[in-house]
Amino acid sequence: MIVKTAEFLVSNSYYQSCPKPDKPEYAFIGRSNVGKSSLINKMVGIKGLAKTSGKPGKTQLINHFLINEKWYLVDLPGYGYASIPLKIKAKWETMISGYLQTRKNLLTTFVLIDIRHSPQKNDIDFIENLAEHQIPFAIIFTKADKVTSRKQKVNLKTYEDYLRENWEELPAIFVTSSETGLGSEPVLDYIEQANKVFAYQTE
Ligand code: GTP
Ligand code: MG
DSSP states (O other): OOOOEEEEEESSSSSSGOOOOOEEEEEEBBBBBBBBHHHHHHHHHHTTSOOOOSSSSOOOOOEEEETTTTEEEEEEOBBHHHHHHHHHHHHHHHEOOOOHHHTTTTTEEEEEEETTSSHHHHHHHHHHHHEEEEEEEEEEEEOOOGHHHHHHHHHHHHHHHHHTTTTTSSOOOOOOOTOOTTTTTHHHHHHHHHHHHHHHHHH
16 A cells, blocks of 8 residues: 555544544554654654654654544554553553543554564463454564574564464564565555455445
């Protein structure tokens, strides 16, 4: 898919105030600092559209971007960021789980995972929670430029083997880098296919 237009629409702290669910929607979630906002910018080709930072905890709201005037890409706050007050953490969790569980037009939740690490408990817990609530998801590994291509393959296989221990079928999996642009196209193509299904179902 070619991204012709991408614009920031709105930030919300309440999922109830998000834009009308009349277009297909895709959300980026994952640990703080994993690279959600950076990958959105790379995919749409606009530096600085989604706010990024070297420090975790940059994205704090539900951010809607409108792409090609046709579908929504949503940047969410990260989880697993240790140094936020418990009260705010609880508020974020309510905001994110409320959004994920009620958003009718949310076709795929992309869970972003840093390819450098072995499977982490909070990512696995998050994925299992999505599955329990029957929220369709895919996995995007980030920061591939930070490891050799050999290490990419090894870490990917470790992750897939780990998931296979509990899952019969693996979700769609992508390997990306916001530095090199690796993987942006396959993710956009996946979204393009899903958009077609959405159009077909609402006809
Ligand atoms: P929160 O909003 O805090 O949850 O973080 P985030 O997941 O949106 O991460 P963000 O995109 O802000 O990136 C965090 C840091 O990682 C920044 O310093 C980015 O430059 C860096 N980063 C993100 N993606 C990549 C990547 O693919 N490669 C490299 N080398 N650095 C990356
Ligand atoms: Mg962010």
